[in-house]
Amino acid sequence: MKKSAGATSSNPAETEPQDTELARAAAMDFNLLVPLLAVIEEQSVTRAAQRVGLSQPAMSHALRRIRRMLKDDILIRRGNESLLTPRAKELLGPLKHLVRQSTTLVHEATFEPGTSHREITLALSTSTALVAGSDICRGISERAPNCTLRMITTANPSDSLFTQDNVDAILLPEAFTTSHPRERLYDDRWVVISGSSALTNGNALELLATLPHVMFDAPRISRPYQALHEHGVEYSVRTRINDNLLIPHLVSGRDLIALHRRSTAELMDPITDIHVAEFPLEIPSLGVDIVWNPWLQDDPFRQWLGGTLKTATASGYAH
Numbered sequence: 226m227k228k229s230a231g232a233t234s235s236n237p238a239e240t241e242p243q244d245t246e247l248a249r250a251a252a253m254d255f256n257l258l259v260p261l262l263a264v265i266e267e268q269s270v271t272r273a274a275q276r277v278g279l280s281q282p283a284m285s286h287a288l289r290r291i292r293r294m295l296k297d298d299i300l301i302r303r304g305n306e307s308l309l310t311p312r313a314k315e316l317l318g319p320l321k322h323l324v325r326q327s328t329t330l331v332h333e334a335t336f337e338p339g340t341s342h343r344e345i346t347l348a349l350s351t352s353t354a355l356v357a358g359s360d361i362c363r364g365i366s367e368r369a370p371n372c373t374l375r376m377i378t379t380a381n382p383s384d385s386l387f388t389q390d391n392v393d394a395i396l397l398p399e400a401f402t403t404s405h406p407r408e409r410l411y412d413d414r415w416v417v418i419s420g421s422s423a424l425t426n427g428n429a430l431e432l433l434a435t436l437p438h439v440m441f442d443a444p445r446i447s448r449p450y451q452a453l454h455e456h457g458v459e460y461s462v463r464t465r466i467n468d469n470l471l472i473p474h475l476v477s478g479r480d481l482i483a484l485h486r487r488s489t490a491e492l493m494d495p496i497t498d499i500h501v502a503e504f505p506l507e508i509p510s511l512g513v514d515i516v517w518n519p520w521l522q523d524d525p526f527r528q529w530l531g532g533t534l535k536t537a538t539a540s541g542y543a544h
Contacts, residue, residue: 364537437463
């Protein structure tokens with residue numbers, strides 16, 4: 226019998242619009258995500274199979290299915306090496322956090338700092354670790370006694386810290402750029418340091434133009450050097466180094482000059498022969514920010530860690 230023009234179907238599937246996102250998810254085999262993550266992290270079918278408890282033939286079969294699902298080779302052979310495709314590299318960060326979130330969803334409803342055994346990973350410069358590391362360690366251990374804090378020091382922070390090192394947050398000095406949102410952790414300020422006693426009684430701006438500089442070797446010059454350029458102050462660089470923490474040691478007791486954080490200079494002053502003076506030109510303060518892993522979706526954990534970091538550094542380091 227033909228339906229009349231005004232008739233409606235009694236089958237909900239024929240009348241209700243399809244949820245496109247759920248339909249696409251239903252067509253995926255989520256069992257492949259863990260083998261996929263193992264293959265990307267290990268860059269080896271054999272090691273990935275051992276890691277997830279599959280036989281090598283089973284892992285090879287899973288990889289073939291993954292390649293069909295993603296329309297990408299994921300892992301390619303080049304000589305004696307196995308290399309990740311660009312698509313595989315892009316998937317690493319999101320996959321890590323998807324697997325972590327899935328595990329949390331099943332085994333732990335929400336982050337409870339008093340009982341959690343989670344590993345907390347922060348990336349920061351050696352200078353930030355020297356200045357704030359002890360307070361951060363103390364704050365986390367007091368609030369989450371069963372958690373493990375993992376700190377990675379780096380001179381050149383990049384997104385690979387999120388994907389390859391599974392970093393929860395980078396404590397990023399303001400001088401470094403990032404494409405991700407950032408929130409202020411604490412403020413510091415720039416000072417001039419020198420092994421020459423002339424800095425104590427002399428004109429800091431004049432000494433910046435006459436004494437050779439020890440400079441932090443970074444992709445871009447820092448804000449005080451930008452200010453020197455803007456004011457037409459010429460200077461000469463004697464030494465460049467990619468570890469900012471070593472600069473006070475290099476200028477110690479010598480007729481050299483450098484720019485540094487006030488907090489670090491004060492901590493290094495008792496163990497080095499340096500003199501400290503305020504930076505002579507007006508510039509904004511030097512901030513250290515929290516930059517969260519963009520794939521970290523665990524809001525209770527993120528709010529707790531952000532609050533803990535801010536409480537630990539609440540006294541500030543710009544004296």
